[in-house]
Amino acid sequence: MSGKPRSARYTAELIAVLTLYAVALIAMNVLDTEGWPQALRIALLLGPAAAAVLIVPVVLRFVATMDEFQRRVIAESCLVSMVVVGLTSFAYAFVQEPLGLPAIGLIWVWPALMGGAGLAQIPVRMRLS
Secondary structure, eight states: OHHHHHHHHHHHHHHHHHHHHHHHHHHHHHHTTSSSSHHHHHHHHHHHHHHTTHHHHHOOOHHTTSSSHHHHHHHHHHHHHHHHHHHHHHHHHHHHHHHHHOOOGGGHHHHHHHHHHHHHHHHHHHHHH
């Protein structure tokens, strides 16, 4: 499959999933759940996370259409990011309380992983080229 149809399909699928995510996020913050059964409240609160899970097959399908070099760059970049973010958060946990540092919410793990993977592509691509 050539690049343009592949990218167009990926973009369309990703926009659809991200739209579902946005709707779930808005619903979670706008709807008044006072008096709702707890199970329904939990389902609503987990809606954005459930929608985000749908990104996985979209991304995996897109990566499967890439050539071997692109797949290797992405795989190594994600691995670098995972190790750096993991070890940084591990180290932060040791110094947070003794140094009076603020707690960092888990909501920041995903953006840190994605940002780290994006930044790691630069040295990985340079090393592999």
